Amino acid sequence: MQVCKRLSWCGVVLLCLWPALSASATSFDPASRFGFELRTRWGMKLEGRFNRYEGEVRQLPGGSHQVVLRMFTQSVEIVGYPRYSEWTRSAKFFEAERYPVVTFVSRPYDEALLKRGGDLAGDLSIRGITRPKTLTVAPSTCARPAYDCDVVATGAVRRSDYDMDDWMMAVSDRVVFVLRARLRPEAALP
Template identity: 30%
Template sequence: MRPHRPVAAWLLPLLPLAPIHAAGYRIDSNSSQAVFGVRLLWLHEISGSFHHIKGSVQPGPHADSMIVAADIDVDSVTMDSARMRRWVLAKEFFDAASYPTIRFISDPVPRSTLEHGGPLPGKLSVRGVTAAEHFTLHPMHCSGPAPAPCRIELDGTLIRSEFGMTAHRATLSNRVRLNLAIVLLPIVPGTPRPADSHENAMTESQ
């Protein structure tokens, strides 16, 4: 089964990149999604989509740096099979009851990485385990100058056994593909900044 591509996120025209908004961006939870996929018997892919992501892209602790922070609500996952959805939420996979959030906080990266794409290292937290992970960040595209929305896409692969997902190793691949398609809304100066994800990112990056 091939995962559905995000709809709202990819309706943004691919206009030339506008200057990065100095105050940063918040993630539009209504238009963003994350897709995961894992191969079963190395022939078929089990996949699903998370439909609630919150977080931000905001200035980092160093001049000209930015931090990407995203929290994924595990229970927001949708799948074609209700039985498979119950399984991925269960204790042997994502264990949503005990660990309701998947979190990624990037290291500070140059603004040029957002503009042109490139490696996006950081910390990924799944099932209460935090490990260093590298995503690939595709170039940011905006539908016009601020306050027009922008979009970014992140691709990565996690090793599920490193996060305690060790069940069915004979039939289920140890590699889980993760793609985040995120719509960003510029933060208007004087309005409250997005909550805790970015504050945690600033603390961890120092």
């Protein structure tokens, strides 16, 4: 009787873990670029980038896919502006020491989205605050998106929604994430 209970429990655990066990993942290529754009109140565009990131595209059972992306805030750089770089890592923006990672986890999507373009829904977490976010994926410029060309996705957020409301008089509340993703070439199928 005890053996049957253990086997039943093992079956339940295995059934719950099956999606994770049967999914495969492909990690991002170092050629990927993940960043954002800010505008000052005087119209100057500031380009930010995460110099360190990790994540993958998971192939889920049934053929759908899911993006899991982690961008490390301590690596943030505002291109050409060291003082703005320090500010974005500080407690007044990303608060990198306390919140070291910005994450985006998509909902499952069909791979055809990468070719035709469209909406990629998911959850964006910044400073410990998670909100639903939809990125717009641009239509592909090649036959094998993410391998032969970048998959480009953009999405705007308000800093104030993530408690990053310092310097509102100088820097716009709107932040546009710009993600240019490639997957590791060894994972490409012919």
